[in-house]
Amino acid sequence: MATFEELYRQHVQAVFRFALSVAGKREVAEDLTSEAFLALHRNLAAIDQSQLPGWLLTVVRNRARDWWRRQMVERRYAEQFAAAPEPEAPPVERWLLDSTDLKQVHRVCLALRYVQGMTRAEIAARTGLTEMQVKGHLQYALTLLRKAHGVEET
Amino acid sequence: MSTNRDDWDREERQALADLEDQFDEMRQRHAGDPPIELLRAARAQVLPDDLQTSVSEHLAASAMSRTLARRPAGASEA
Numbered sequence: 001m002a003t004f005e006e007l008y009r010q011h012v013q014a015v016f017r018f019a020l021s022v023a024g025k026r027e028v029a030e031d032l033t034s035e036a037f038l039a040l041h042r043n044l045a046a047i048d049q050s051q052l053p054g055w056l057l058t059v060v061r062n063r064a065r066d067w068w069r070r071q072m073v074e075r076r077y078a079e080q081f082a083a084a085p086e087p088e089a090p091p092v093e094r095w096l097l098d099s100t101d102l103k104q105v106h107r108v109c110l111a112l113r114y115v116q117g118m119t120r121a122e123i124a125a126r127t128g129l130t131e132m133q134v135k136g137h138l139q140y141a142l143t144l145l146r147k148a149h150g151v152e153e154t
Numbered sequence: 155m156s157t158n159r160d161d162w163d164r165e166e167r168q169a170l171a172d173l174e175d176q177f178d179e180m181r182q183r184h185a186g187d188p189p190i191e192l193l194r195a196a197r198a199q200v201l202p203d204d205l206q207t208s209v210s211e212h213l214a215a216s217a218m219s220r221t222l223a224r225r226p227a228g229a230s231e232a
Contacts, residue, residue: 145169
C-alpha cells in the first residue's frame with residue numbers, strides 16, 4: 001500500500017489538470033486539488049487505492065459543482081444564455097468553423113484571438129499550449145485565411 | 155476581454171485588414187456568449203442544474219461555442 005506522499009506525487013498533476021479543466025481558474029483548481037487530497041488523507045485507510053485517481057477526480061468534480069453553485073452567476077447566465085437562434089454567420093465565420101484545412105487547435109486559437117480578443121498568453125493559459133505554440137498555430141491559420149479569402153501577402 | 159489590436163503584429167494586421175468588417179460582425183454575434191471556462195465546465199457536466207441546462211442549450215445552438223468547448227488534440231488540459 002502506497003503512502004499518502006507517494007500517492008500525492010503520483011496523482012497531483014492529473015488531478016490539478018482535471019480541476020483546471022472544470023473550473024477554468026488556476027487558483028480555484030489549486031483549491032480543488034488541495035481539497036481532493038485532504039479528503040484522500042482523511043480517508044486513506046478506508047479507500048481502495050486501486051480506485052485512484054478516479055476517486056480523487058470524483059472529489060474534484062463534486063467540489064467543482066459546489067464551486068459553480070456558489071458563484072452568483074447562475075441566475076444571470078441562466079437568463080442570458082437561453083438558447084436563441086443564431087443569425088446567418090459571415091463567410092469568415094463559416095470558414096473558421098467548417099474549413100477542412102483547419103484543425104481544432106487552429107479554430108480555437110483563431111476564435112480566442114480575433115473574436116474574443118485574447119492575448120497569446122491568455123490563449124496559452126486556457127488551452128495548455130505554450131505561447132510559442134499559440135503563435136505558430138495562429139501564423140499557420142492566418143496563412144490559410146489569406147489563401148481562402150484572397151488576401152494578398154505583402 | 156479586450157479586442158486590443160495594439161497587441162497584433164504586422165502579419166496579423168495585414169491578414170485581417172480586408173476582413174475587418176466580418177470579424178467585427180463575429181465579435182458582435184458572440185459578445186454575449188459564455189466564457190470558454192463555462193463552456194468547458196458545461197461539457198464536463200459539472201455545473202449546477204439550472205446553469206448546466208442553459209449553457210447546454212446555448213452549446214446546442216452555437217457552433218462557435220461548441221468549437222471552443224472542445225479541447226484541441228495535443229493540448230494539455232487547462
